[in-house]
Amino acid sequence: MKEKNRPKKAKIVKMKKSESIWAREIFQSGWQTLQHIVGSSPIPTFIIGKDHLVIYWNKALEELSGIKASEVVGTGQQWRAFYKTERPCMADLLVDEFQKDVPRWYAGKYIKSNLIDGAYEATDFFPELGKRGRWLRFTAALIRDAKGNILGAIETLEDITQAKRAEEALIKAHEDLEIKIKERTLDLAKTNQALQETSDHLSLILESLPIVSYTCTSGDKNIKFSYVSKSVKEITGYTPAQFTSSSLFWQEHVHPDDLTRISTEMESVTQKGTHTFEYRFLADDGSYRWFSDHRRLIRPGKRGKSYIVGAWQDITEEKRMRQEGRLRVQQMMHSHKLKALGEVVAGVAHEINNPVSFIANNIPLLEEMWKAIEPILASDGASHTDWSDKGISYVEVSTNMKDIIEEFKIAALRIKRVIAGLKDFARTDEVEEKKPVQIEEVINGVLIIVGAQVRKTVSRIDLYIDSNLPPIQGHFQKIEQVIANLLINAHQSIPPERKGRIIITARKLERLKAILIEIEDNGMGMKQELLDHIFEPFFTTRRDKEGTGLGLSISYGLVKEHNGLISVLSRPGLGSRFSIYLPFENQKTLELHPAILCLDSDTKWLNEIKISLNGVIDWRCDAKDTMEDVLAFLEEHPEVDFLISEIKLPAINGWDLLKRVKERFPLLPAILYSADSTSLKQETKTATKPDFLLKKPFKISQLQNMIQEIGRQKI
Secondary structure, three states, X not given: OOHHHHHHHHHHHOXXXXXXXXXXXXXXXXXXXXXXXXXXOOOOEEEEEOXXXXXXXXXXXXXXXXXXXXXXXXXXXXXXXXXXXXXXXHHHHHHOOOXXXXXXXXXXXXXXXXXXXXXXXXXXXXXXXXXXXXXEEEEEEEEEOOOOOEEEEEEEEEEHHHOOHHHHHHHHHHHHHHHHHHHHOOOOHHHHHHHHXXXXXXHHHHHHOOOEEEEEEOXXXXXXXXXXXXXXXXHHOOOHHHHXXXXXXXXXXXXXXXXXHHHXXXXXXXXXXXXXXXXXXXXXXXXXXXXXXXXXXXXXXXXXXXXXXXXXXXXXXXXXXXXXXXXXXXXXXXXXXXXXXXXXXXXXXXXXXXXXHHHHHHHHHHHXXXXXXXXXXXXXXXXXXXXXXXXXXXXXXXXXXXXXHHHHHHHHHHHHHHHHHHHHHHOOOOOOOOEEEOHHHHHHHHHHHHHHHHOOOEEXXXXXXXOOOOOEEEOHHHHXXXXXXXXXXXXXXXXXXXXXXXXXXXXXXXXXXXXXXXXXXXXXXXXHHHHOOOOOOOOOOOHHHOOOOOXXXXXXXXXXXOXXXXXXXXXXXXXXXXXXXXXXXXXXXXXXXXXXEXXXXXXXXXXXXXXXXXXXXXXXXXXXXXXXXXXXXXXXXXXXXXXXXXXXXXXXXXXXXXXXXXXXXXXXXXXXXXOOHHXXXXXXXXXXXXXXXXXXXXXXXXXXXXXXXXXXXEO
């Protein structure tokens, strides 16, 4: 025991011998209980003191690492379980208060815990564990006394393939300890201080884990919680007492769209004994959080009543990262596919070029030879008897030979054009040095070159170019080629009977440090299935009009060469808008993703939409917001490809906003909703219609289906 406890120990010595032995046994029992609880926990765990020496090394960690506790307890060799050479574990960094060094040792692999101040979570692969190595999610947190002094640190490790087992053992141990404490409280008054320290120590360990542990009834319609750990306050804003005092509290805060599904899935707990499911839970601040809920059915025996032990984990951020990860994977696959195609195309172009050049060079020779032979045949051999024997006449040969030679010429020229396009796509030429390019000069030059051709189907070309645009570093001709190709595509998409209009804009986006060039037409537009392949080589809708399908893929490559992006927003029957983002400062390739702008004054509803849809920008409207603010935001965020808005906003009428937005952004899809039936009926009084109109409340699945039906912007 510590020095300060020795006087109390002396008092115990003065007791009767039987009482002294009894008290020591009780104290040792409490300390052994603590060691038993930590040591038998299914979560691989070790605890170090402030001196970095291992205090606890439980059995689960022995099984995980293959290192016995006896080998490391009392030493500073906790690193042996995870690394070949000595280096600090995360717990060591926290004990020394070296949080600033965490990025050095765990770069790109860690996050700060949302639950515990000063704690860190990380995921890494440890090749030394097991035969093939293991992926572990591990958490390190400081252990402090009541005065806030650092006592040491605890580090827990989780095999991701068998997640959530550790929580069950710790919860069960905590319940057992609480029961024992209640049963022995009266009998252990004289040793209360020692038991209190043990209980506090265990509580610190439990509260250091980034989970919410709980117990509840099983088989009841209304689930009654008997225990919820204190960490629930940090996640949801609610106290444990709010969960345990009402049998309906949990059900009332689960998202309505998820509750029916969960009710069905909870039957699996009774059948299988364990089950894990995910759902949205309404927090105290009005936001929804994604929970991963792992439950295990505990059957004490024939006489005991079954109950459930479970653990909640906030996976909101993990959900968001998964969604972003899927999007990034798609973009990487597209980029790698084009890169691979470029390599193949370069080889094909090279292999085809030589035989095509041979054919093209011999066509003039063949034509000259025929011109020399034809008069001879006409004078000496036109009436030869062999013509009739072969079933052909001189006139047929003469006529067909000229046509064949002419078709050879046309085919050779077409192949040459395709090869030139393949070379442009593969960009096999030497890279020229980039120079300052003024975008306004490029656009004006393009209009001189293709303006007359475009105006055959276009009655209006509106030009909006900001003054004093900064130059970009690039190739004038290549950017010119991209803009010319987009202009020609725009005019070809406009049917002859339609009054064609093309809008060309060029402006500075300060937040992206880039210049945005937009070419918008009111042509036929494209369906989503076409947009998914629009930048792929050889994909064309004008195959019958000698389209090679290389124009947009070449444009895509040229923009990428300038570290830029190209995107397209298209609506069937309304038109298309191609956007080119070119950075004007030396930087890496721009990163941009489609976004949905959602306006509402209801924070809870905004949060529900944001947590359910990918890429939502939530705008909580108040009395200070104006329509000009919204329009300015859309100007600065061209990646927004959906507008979702409540009709009754504090200072904005949704119908008026829709009219202004459609005037400036005619291709931008808009969805309006309201709980007020009167507001919904105003649709009959306005000429501007939303793409969809919803009565609030509505299921998020309805929004998802609407967005899927219209389609997203392709970036």
